[in-house]
Amino acid sequence: MKNRDIYLIGLNHKTASVEVREKFALTDCKHLEAGVIPVGGCIKEVMVLSTCNRVEILAVGEGDGVISHIISCWADARGQKLDDLEPYVYRHKGLDAVQHLFTVASSLDSLVVGEPQILGQLKSAYHEAVQHNATKVILNRLLHKAFSVAKRVRTETGVASSAVSISYAAVELAKRIFGDMGNYSAMLIGAGEMAELAATHLLNNGIRKIYVANRTFERGQQLACQFNGEAVPFSDLFNQLEKVDIIISSTGAHEAIIRAKDIRNVLKKRKNRPMFFIDIAVPRDIDPDVNGLDNVYLYDIDDLKEVVEENLAQRQEEAQKAREIVGQETRTFGRWLRSLELQPTIVDLVARSEAIVEEELARCMKRLDGANGETEKILRAALTAAARKFNHEPISFLKRRHEEEEAGARYIDITRRMFNLDNDPVDENAHRSRRNHHSCTAAGDDA
């Protein structure tokens, strides 16, 4: 386990332009199968995440050349020069890599902070790595932890709770008015792209039916077909409004096509059931006075933009809380990682003492010639208990020191050398030559 560490090498929308990202994308999901980053040699475990905004290679490796090896494999796989890749690449090692991964999983590093897609992409990448046996104990634990951190961030902060696109904000507002959308219907007036997007969101949220009113009836029919809805003649617009609750308007008309007095009549026919107008046309299709009517709510494109901007600002505030959670979880993971480093030393220490017990037991039994099995049993129990008690303090000491990040590795090293757990040959004069070396150095310093 010596020198084995977690590495994360990648580029994203912050460090590289879309051209560079395209050039070095590893979008083919068979890159692990094809051995783009082969497991073996200095790479012990690996996982590749490639999305439109980022390519990241997460690896557990041993030795100093892990990073350069991965970058060179990556450039080779894309048939590009190393120099074209290196300037855009960020490199994280150890807990920095862990923290970066948790930040990515929690969508704090995304183009739109809080968007949930990245978690799904990360899960797919991990699934692929597992299928190719490219992950082992450290990455398995790390990725499961990353998923739980993302969940915690989602639950404990509002980082993903508000809408950050115009069409989504409109649907969220509709939910504030109507609640469950299953009993309501919507109408698209005109056929703009944003209106289509809002209609898609409404359908995803279970709206009962979508009507389309377009000046060109055929185009309206096409669109209605797309949403499994119904086209209505534009000339019959006000009669049709009676049966719809949400109206998304995006015509190219030069002046308002819906006025407050028209809606007042519609409301009477509807027995005052609420209506929500979303006007995304510029110039506006709906007279602003409509908002003054009881049970009628009107939002135009600027209102929706404001909602989106507020939500974005709120997400940034929540992101700060989320980063604190990521920090905490990184420290927790660091403790587990350090305990992993400690484990082989404890195992070796116990094994060494058990070997000594067996050796001494054999010697005693030889001297107690004629002793029976009962005596051997008692002796083994006594020696084992003594060895266990003797080990107890050094093991507790090591565990305590491992809680301190800086000291951990040093004490493992000292313990291994002190008990010669690596069976290194020790020169009989090593101690003397070391002492001479110290006194020479001291003399030199004095001079």
Place this chain on the structure above:
Amino acid sequence: MNLHELFSLLIILMYGLGTATVIAGTVSRKDRLKKLSNGFAVAGFGLHTAILLIEMVGSDFDLSKGYYIQFLSWSLLVIYFYMWWRMRYSFLGLTASPLAMLLFIGSFSLTGVQGTLPTEWTGMFFGLHIGTLFLSFGLLAMAFGAGLLFMRLDRKIKTKEPLSDFDKDMPALSTFDRVNHIAVMAGFPLYTIGMASGFIWARLAWGRLLSADPKEIVSIFVWFMFAWLFHQRLALGRRGRKAALAVIWLFAISVFSLVGINVFMPTHHSFIQ
């Protein structure tokens, strides 16, 4: 401390904890606390039912000793549990738990009053009169809380003000309006039955339908207002802000009728002779 005192303290404690947890759950946006508040309300309600039954079976049951208000508090929770079962929204607990607690505590201000009820204060019409009026009061209380929240959310959506976390956790406007609808549709017939049975009982007991008691006058006014709102909702489809406002006023006048008149004006509805 006798059993009655012990139960009363426990009931206040449960309703108090219910109030504290529903407020804390709403402020901190923790569903677990909101669920806990319902648990406290159910526990308090169970004890409350037990104490009412024990006292009714015993010989000491006397409406003049605060049971009148305690029964009102109990009815309010019956309505709350019904609404909660129908809608699964804990926001109604924001009205129910505090109001139930305040009414229960308020009932003790009448325990020291020595009064006797006329023998006629029993019988079917009296039971009908009290029971239906209290249930309609419970419905109005729920609609009052929903109405206040409706007004707040409606104003924010209309004026495009940013929504706070509190607003975002609230149900949709349509849900508040539904509470109002149920309260008016069920509350008005109950209120009408309550008024009618009261008049019939008065005719049987005192030989007259009306006695120009201040409470009777205000109650008749409330009935007209209730009738107007019932008609508006049923026939004209009145809903939303104006319906919420009407129910808020209706509840406020009912509270005045219940508390203000009983405490500050001479009325035979205070049950003291």
